[in-house]
Amino acid sequence: MAALSLPVIVAPSRLHDQAVPWLQSLGGPAWIVLGDPEAGPRWVVVTLLHGNEPSGALALHRWLLEGPRPRRPLWVLLANVVGALAHPVFTRRHAPDDRDLNRCFRAPFAGPSGELARAIIADLVAMAPELVVDLHNTSGNGPAFAVATRRHPVIEALAGRFCERLIVTDLRLGSLMELPHREPALADCPVFTLECGGALQLEAREVAGGLFRLLADCQDLSALPCPPDLEVLVHPLRVELRPGAVVVYDRGPNPDADLTLWARIDEHNRGVTSPQACLGWLGPAGLGCLQAIDGEGRERIAELFEARDGRLHARRTLRLFMATTNSEIARSDCLFYAVPA
CATH class of the missing domain: 3.40.630.10 (Zn peptidases)
Incomplete structure (x- = not known):
């Protein structure tokens, strides 16, 4: 060798x-x-x-x-x-x-x-x-x-x-x-x-x-x-912040953030996430602060999530993994990965 x-x-x-x-x-x-x-x-x-x-x-x-x-x-x-x-x-x-x-x-x-x-x-x-x-x-x-x-x-x-x-x-x-x-x-x-x-x-x-x-x-x-x-x-989808968007983690909406994710979002790394679960709260841009681009370059965020009265919900039953509560990792890498259950 x-x-x-x-x-x-x-x-x-x-x-x-x-x-x-x-x-x-x-x-x-x-x-x-x-x-x-x-x-x-x-x-x-x-x-x-x-x-x-x-x-x-x-x-x-x-x-x-x-x-x-x-x-x-x-x-x-x-x-x-x-x-x-x-x-x-x-x-x-x-x-x-x-x-x-x-x-x-x-x-x-x-x-x-x-x-x-x-x-x-x-x-x-x-x-x-x-x-x-x-x-x-x-x-x-x-x-x-x-x-x-x-x-x-x-x-x-x-x-x-x-x-x-x-x-x-x-x-x-x-x-x-x-x-x-x-x-x-x-x-x-x-x-x-x-x-x-x-x-x-x-x-x-x-x-x-x-x-x-x-x-x-x-x-x-x-x-x-x-x-x-x-x-x-x-083929999981990588859910990311759009450039310049701000995420925080809390138990209620933060008016200074584009996205407030539930403080224990990492609990969704186990089992499945139903459309009834509130994952967080969206700012004025709604889903516009998020992106999920697949391996062929297509934007898929609207297939995965929806806004309901300012809250972030899965559009269908999903499996989430690699969900983090570290805002630096969320900003520099991704929020989590998602795949339909």
């Missing part, structure tokens, strides 16, 4: 017993390799693409302290270490004055995040992995779920062991899981995102740790059966 762009640490036998000093000792992004780095095929887990989503890194640290010995080579990338360690630790999506790393896996590769994304792509191409799992936390509290850009038996078999729902999306945002569509060398590799749950949920760390243990014990991914109760939802 050709030399990699990022540092490689093989089978770390000694590490600090606390996660933050351990990450500080890395000095930046790094590959942690368990097993013979020259053996193959390689399975890859990526974590800390977002610095405020630490469950994967925390689970990895705890697992490494146990001295694991995977049956197959396992490569784990700790990506946005700088963003994760920016004060206060594990609270920033990315370092100040930088870009969201998980929107940088396509040209132009500008700024530090773009350069790091390009280095990660080069390393993955050089590795020719058999699997890539990207560990994240959800923006709000909620159950674990998986996201992929296509259906694949290995993706469904692995996802079904840690969550009940797989989202298959046609949206293209520049994320790592889109690489099979852009890099011919990765075209046949199953790549998916596992959203482990909220960053403060202990269950999220258990999901991430469960993935490491499963991959350490497994010898043949193709032999894993797909759980029969995995729900597959296709």
Whole structure:
């Protein structure tokens, strides 16, 4: 295998017993390799693409302290270490004055995040992995779920062991899981995102740790059966604020906001959302402060939601996920995703 762009640490036998000093000792992004780095095929887990989503890194640290010995080579990338360690630790999506790393896996590769994304792509191409799992936390509290850009038996078999729902999306945002569509060398590799749950949920760390243990014990991914109760939802819509719109979270309408979302909107990450549920309150522009553009560039917001006496309601029964109560994430990323139930 050709030399990699990022540092490689093989089978770390000694590490600090606390996660933050351990990450500080890395000095930046790094590959942690368990097993013979020259053996193959390689399975890859990526974590800390977002610095405020630490469950994967925390689970990895705890697992490494146990001295694991995977049956197959396992490569784990700790990506946005700088963003994760920016004060206060594990609270920033990315370092100040930088870009969201998980929107940088396509040209132009500008700024530090773009350069790091390009280095990660080069390393993955050089590795020719058999699997890539990207560990994240959800923006709000909620159950674990998986996201992929296509259906694949290995993706469904692995996802079904840690969550009940797989989202298959046609949206293209520049994320790592889109690489099979852009890099011919990765075209046949199953790549998916596992959203482990909220960053403060202990269950999220258990999901991430469960993935490491499963991959350490497994010898043949193709032999894993797909759980029969995995729900597959296709082509969710990303609900965003229009540029310049202001959102706040409260228990009643805020006259200074274009949209006031219910203070516990993240409760809708579980189960279904009925048209009877009030999701928030709209300002003078009504639904005009929102957009939901599909993979073909069509505006779909009016198919999903409607205004009733100034309140925001689903037009039909929906499943919402990734609903956040963080106004900064809502402004810079999205409010939530929605798909008809």
